[in-house]
Amino acid sequence: MLKIGIIGAGMMGGTHASTYANIYGVELVGVADERVEAAQRLAAEHEARSYGSIEELIQVENPDIIDICLPTDLHKAHVLYAASCGKHVFCEKPIAMSVEDALEMTEACSAAGVTFMIGHALRFSPDYQMAKEIVEEGKLGTIGTVRMIREGAPPGWSAWFKDKSRSGGVIVDLGIHELDWLRSTFGEPLRVYAKIAEEGLPGEHAFVSIRMKSGVIAHLTASWALPDGFRSFLELAGTEGLMKLDSDDHKPIAVTRRGAGAELPSSSWESPLNRSPYEIELRHFVDCVRTGTEPLVTGTDAAKSLELALAALRSAQTGEVVTFE
Ligand SMILES: NC(=O)c1ccc[n+]([C@@H]2O[C@H](COP(=O)([O-])OP(=O)(O)OC[C@H]3O[C@@H](n4cnc5c(N)ncnc54)[C@H](O)[C@@H]3O)[C@@H](O)[C@H]2O)c1
Numbered sequence: 001m002l003k004i005g006i007i008g009a010g011m012m013g014g015t016h017a018s019t020y021a022n023i024y025g026v027e028l029v030g031v032a033d034e035r036v037e038a039a040q041r042l043a044a045e046h047e048a049r050s051y052g053s054i055e056e057l058i059q060v061e062n063p064d065i066i067d068i069c070l071p072t073d074l075h076k077a078h079v080l081y082a083a084s085c086g087k088h089v090f091c092e093k094p095i096a097m098s099v100e101d102a103l104e105m106t107e108a109c110s111a112a113g114v115t116f117m118i119g120h121a122l123r124f125s126p127d128y129q130m131a132k133e134i135v136e137e138g139k140l141g142t143i144g145t146v147r148m149i150r151e152g153a154p155p156g157w158s159a160w161f162k163d164k165s166r167s168g169g170v171i172v173d174l175g176i177h178e179l180d181w182l183r184s185t186f187g188e189p190l191r192v193y194a195k196i197a198e199e200g201l202p203g204e205h206a207f208v209s210i211r212m213k214s215g216v217i218a219h220l221t222a223s224w225a226l227p228d229g230f231r232s233f234l235e236l237a238g239t240e241g242l243m244k245l246d247s248d249d250h251k252p253i254a255v256t257r258r259g260a261g262a263e264l265p266s267s268s269w270e271s272p273l274n275r276s277p278y279e280i281e282l283r284h285f286v287d288c289v290r291t292g293t294e295p296l297v298t299g300t301d302a303a304k305s306l307e308l309a310l311a312a313l314r315s316a317q318t319g320e321v322v323t324f325e
Contacts, residue, residue: 002026002286005057005087007078008069009033009042009050011157012092012119016067017046019278026065026286032057054078058085065090065289071158072173073097073166079105083112088289090282092119094168094176094309095302102306106299117285117295118302122181124281127245131234132185134255140238143216146186148178149233151223154203170204171196171316172309175222178234179208179312180297180305186216188304191323194312201225208312 004020006013009031020028032051033039039050051057054066058081066082068075068091076096082089089109095102095118109116122128135143152174155161167173171194183189194208203224210218234245241257288295311322 002065002289003029003061003063004065004067005030005032005054005061005063006042006067006069007032007054007057008071009035009038010069011155013069014042015278016069016090016282017042017048019276019282021046022279023283023286025290029063030057030061054081058082058087064088065286068092071160071166072168073160076101076105079116080108083108083114083116086112086114088115090117090119090285093121093180093302094172094306095299096306097165097168099303099307099310102299102303106303109299115285115289115292115295116299117288118297118299119278119281120177120180120184120297120302120305121277121281122177123184123296124284125277126275126280128181128234131236131243131245132181134243135185135236135238139240139255139257140236140243141240143186143236143238145235145237146182146216146218147233147235147237148182148218149221149223149231150174150178151205151221151226151232152230153226153228154224168309168313169196169206170222170224171206171208171312172306174224175206175208175220175312176305176309178220178222179210179308180302182210182212182218182220183305183308184301186212186214186218188213189308189311189324191321192308192312192315193321194316196313196316197225202227206312206316208315210308210312 020026028046028048030049031039031043043050066087066089068078075091079089160166190211190213192210196206198204205223205225208220232247236243243255315322
């Protein structure tokens with residue numbers, strides 16, 4: 001049985017706690033939060049014990065795994081501490097607030113010989129996995145353009161999201177999901193240009209244009225300007241056809257191909273066996289810890305996704321195109 005300690009009893013801490021409850025061979029032993037009542041509430045729901053800090057939790061429970069669900073600016077210090085105690089670490093995305101910090105965290109985990117994975121959940125979303133496979137199998141021919149949208153209401157449950165020095169804002173906190181998926185499917189970026197609108201809006205609304213080294217042109221809308229609800233959208237246009245994936249549609253995946261036999265993959269959303277991306281993600285992490293294999297999303301990989309998101313933010317702030325070496 002692998003013992004798990006969750007640090008941060010907020011939105012994602014709660015999601016991870018319920019997810020571990022569905023995974024065989026793991027036990028949530030402790031939850032730490034500076035808000036003691038929040039830690040107590042979540043711990044009680046899962047028959048675990050509550051603590052006020054990572055130090056106390058590790059000292060008393062000696063878990064195998066530390067799962068960090070804290071505001072992004074606190075990831076680094078907690079990952080370094082967990083690694084120094086020899087704990088395997090799962091850390092929510094974005095990995096950190098700077099690429100230097102991300103690489104330092106990755107090196108510390110590697111030196112400590114512990115498994116380190118970042119929660120880029122779209123890599124584990126059945127629909128986005130299917131889209132990646134369709135691209136890799138060449139079913140749409142050569143892809144020319146990629147259009148992506150991720151939009152929702154501002155994350156009103158915690159004030160720290162509004163502080164760009166803590167969350168990075170809508171591109172770094174929200175848009176990084178798509179930017180990471182884009183990199184994992186099409187390789188590294190060549191240049192990026194972005195604009196952010198926030199004046200008069202309840203939240204930020206950003207456009208990001210990316211030229212990939214492969215020649216693919218991508219566009220992302222990342223928004224916290226919706227009054228409520230949530231939507232994600234992906235469109236891939238290739239020489240052989242078009243694919244659309246829209247969370248608002250009843251049948252969210254549609255593929256139209258040139259010529260005969262335009263086969264339509266049935267959406268994983270309709271499958272009774274459909275599991276949440278978080279469950280697939282955390283199962284993968286636990287398997288990696290058990291078998292000593294490298295996770296799908298390493299610290300180095302997450303650092304590259306952060307580098308792209310930060311470059312987009314810099315472009316929006318300076319009005320300049322940012323080109324990668
Ligand atoms: N993968 C996803 O889909 C997804 C979705 C939302 C958020 N996130 C990420 O997850 C992380 C957490 O986000 P959230 O929405 O759960 O935030 P949250 O504000 O709901 O939860 C953070 C918790 O950390 C606690 N905390 C703050 N400082 C602390 C400290 N020093 N020691 C102990 N506890 C402390 C807070 O009291 C709070 O309970 C962020 O990095 C965010 O970007 C990921």
